[in-house]
Amino acid sequence: MLSAETAAIIRATLPVVGASLDTITERFYATMFAERPELLDGLFNRGNQRSGEQRRALAGSIAAFAGMLLERPDERPDALLARVAHKHAALGVTDDQYVIVHKYLFGAIAEVLGDAVTPEVAAAWDEVYWLMAGALIAMESRLYAAAGASGGVTWRRWRVVERREETADVMSLLLRPADGGPVPPALPGQYVSVRVTMPDGVRQSRQYTLSGCGADGLRRITVKRVRAGELPEGEVSTLLHATVRPGDELTLSAPFGDVTLPGDGGAPGREDAPLVLVSAGIGCTPIVAMLEALAGARSGRRVLVLHADTSEPAHALRSEMARLADELPAGERVFWYENPADGGAGEAGRADGADGAGGAGEGVRAGRMDLTGVEIPEGAVAYLCGPLPFMRDARAQLVAAGVAPRDVHYEVFGPDLWLAAA
Template identity: 65%
Template sequence: MLSAESAALVRATLPAVAGALDEITTRFYATMFHDRPELLDGMFNRGNQASGAQRRALAGSIAGFAGALLADPGARPDGLLSRIAHKHAAVGVTDDQYTVVHKYLFGAIAEVLGDAVTPEVAAAWDEVYWLMAGALISREALLYQDAGVQPGGIWRPWTVVERRTETPDVVSFVLRPADGGRAPRARAGQYVSVRVRMADGTHQLRQYSLSSNPGGELRRITVKRVTGGADGPDGEVSTLLHDRLREGDGLLLSAPFGDVFLDDPVDATTPVVLVSAGIGCTPMTGILAHLAALRSIRPVLLLHADRSPGDHALRAETHDLVGRLPSARAVFWYDRPGPEEPDARTGPMDLSGTELPDDATVFLCGPLPFMREVRGQLLGAGVPARRIRYEVFGPDLWLPDTAA
């Protein structure tokens, strides 16, 4: 609970802190990685550092949490904390590291805001930090326990048993634990981190949704090659996986995490709507495969937008899974339709001609502009915000706007 004295100081300084968060977080990461380079090698995603996305996500989460505490001193905004805790578990964050982050974050705040940070102001923000850290640490402890791993001990070697080209720029890898043991339990919609050694000898992590649960001890990820352009270079890990990873090779995977998954009871009968664009199809096929394995009778509506049928990864499999579910149907939108999908619609996803089932749980995944647009359409069609669950394929820069 945030004390009344601290609340007054946080309220008075929130505009100044929020206004300087970009500079504070830039300085924070720079000094922390200078002193603790091992965190950038093998923990933080350097693409997200270079693009500034992680900095903005951190700043947004702190401002969002402080704002929630001012509205209700006992607040623990669930959506915000849950997403971060799952991501932290997927990269192996441990509770002792919160002291390290605290040191560099508060050093950066003092440097950037100078004399405005009196000892009283620093103590008030300290309280905010440790309330947030405490909430995250307890959630992460539960996640590690639930996954059956030691805190931070998330890595396990797997072997690629099949590599399959899905489209010109998407490849699937089917994996099996290299130690011959059981695959960990994964919930439909969750993701794993992969940890790879880059050409310069450093290590990088990335997350990939489990795009199917092919049975037994097998798991599958489906990776799109990120091609650079005017805005940035080629994606380093996706390029490495495409160019280097072959059948028989090893790959380090984390235990599965992620708070966007199908958590209804197996005998649930309420409808499910799966909405995706591009490579955002991967958690959706994971959920669809799960429903098919359960022989679910739930009404399922799968909506997907892509550039063309040829670019639509897992398209044939999606048809197959939809065909195995008695009450499922799919609607596709393509910028460039083709004869392979004569019933598809042309252009961006437009739900105006689509009847949405009542009381559905909606899962949404794709590029942020797509998700913003479609979420607006869903809300306009009367779907309550609390029924829309979304996965962002990067640091969540959306949550602060939608935390309510």
């Protein structure tokens, strides 16, 4: 909770600070990495640094946190904080790094805003920063304790048991702990960080959803190779696709992520609520994990599975998604393909055994996802994963169809730019 004096200063200065946050965070990262280059080794995603996504996400989270403190002074924005805390825990962020960030962030604020940063203004924003940092440190401490980690160290070596080519640009890796020890528990929808050493010697970490958690002790991650084009080429995904083979070992974090299906699948108190699972592209991975958990629990709740993709051959884990949805007594699915005529399997297009469940034409529509004519269950809880424009549009359609905004949950791969744009 902000003091009355601080709240008044933040309210007066938020428009100016907010308008300059992108410049402030750009200066912050440039100065910090120039003086502390070791932070780029394993902690920060340098691809997001080059694209500017990381600084926009940081700016958005700071502005959103300050705005929430002003709008609801007696509440702590735990939903915002939990998402950030899980991302931090998956990277092994430690308490002392908040002190480093504070030093360079407030140096950038003073440098960009100059004389506008009076001692009173600096003290007010310092209070906001440490309210946010303190809450995150406490949350991350609990996450580390639950994972049995000490000092943020959750890393463990895993051996690749099998590699599966799902589509031309998507592969799955089945993994087992290299030390032969027990597999840590995971909730459907959670992700792990994979840490690899790049050719230049710098370590980089990326998060991948656990797309499968079998009873045999195997874990599965499904990785899409990000090719150069509209986005910079994904250096980690490209390395994994090019080099990883059965028998190799990878370094993985413990599972984290707050967009999950607890128990047999549902938020506490909503265990019987209908589910609407919505995805596009590689966003299918947490949805498949959720479906696996629901089918394994023989859930009788109504589950509506909605997925959009460019074509059937590009739809990773398609037959698995269809099979699991069909195994549910009250399951239903609809798939949209922008290029339905491109229905041939193509090379590796049917690597997931697609001859059975979910054949072309069954529950398939042409074009982009359009919920017109799709019956959305009353009182449903929705989970979304996919590109940000897709999720914004899907959320709007779901809310228009009667889903309560509080019951729409989403997962973002990478920095939460949805929050930054909010």
